[in-house]
Amino acid sequence: MFKKLLKIMPWANKDTNEFIIVQLNDKIMPLDRGDFYEEPLNEFLQKYGYGEVSGGGTMQSETGEIIFCDIEIMVYKNQSCEQIANGIIPFLEAKGVPKGSAVTIEESKEISFGKSEGLAIYLDGINLADNVYNECDPDYVLQELSMLTGNSGNLQRYWQGETETAFYFYGKSYEKMKAAITEFVSSYPLCKGARVVQIA
Incomplete structure (x- = not known):
């Protein structure tokens, strides 16, 4: 058989x-x-x-x-x-x-x-003040950025290295996603010195 x-x-x-x-x-x-x-x-x-x-x-x-x-x-x-x-x-x-x-x-x-564009934000994991790491929540950052980039409810993409933590977001326009997160990134202490990079 x-x-x-x-x-x-x-x-x-x-x-x-x-x-x-x-x-x-x-x-x-x-x-x-x-x-x-x-x-x-x-x-x-x-x-x-x-x-x-x-x-x-x-x-x-x-x-x-x-x-x-x-x-x-x-x-x-x-x-x-x-x-x-x-x-x-x-x-x-x-x-x-x-x-x-x-x-x-x-x-x-x-x-x-491929049609979607991608944005990555790399948070500084070693050079900020100790109280920033103690008082700020990276999960909150991910939640807010997901909402601002239109990624709420989507898969969470991230990476945690020795000196940086990265969150990744995908959408129709990198420039629009970048503009949407600018105010939050510039005001939230844990995002100080963060790198924002186009990945797609």
Whole structure:
């Protein structure tokens, strides 16, 4: 029975299948990546018989900060990689994939995509007065900035390093998000000296 099953499932041997790699310019945590991107994408691929999500990974800097993440797609036999790529790009863009993302077909053709822009704010974790760290709450900063950038209710993206803590936000316009947080950042003590950077 197992041999018969293999005959009607020609994609079962990974050595003979083609692959698509989706690189997401998104500083999303691995578990959240699975829930937010991989599971819905796999359902989409299965629905049309295109293939399946076969893996994923996260690229980090030496400090541990996320740079980007990958999703590997195994394409079923007799399916067009380019057709599938043209299908998954609008699907992922509808989920807010940031600019600077890319789809690579069999390590040869790369297609750039993404519509959202990204803003990161890096809070100084070592140079402020002790009373600032004792009296101010980084969770409050994240909550307020999420509201101001239109990210309330969305996934929380963050990183805590040895000298800085970063919060990441995505939306239609980096400049509009930056303008929306300027007053709060300039007035809240924990944001003193914070770096605001465009990440997408």
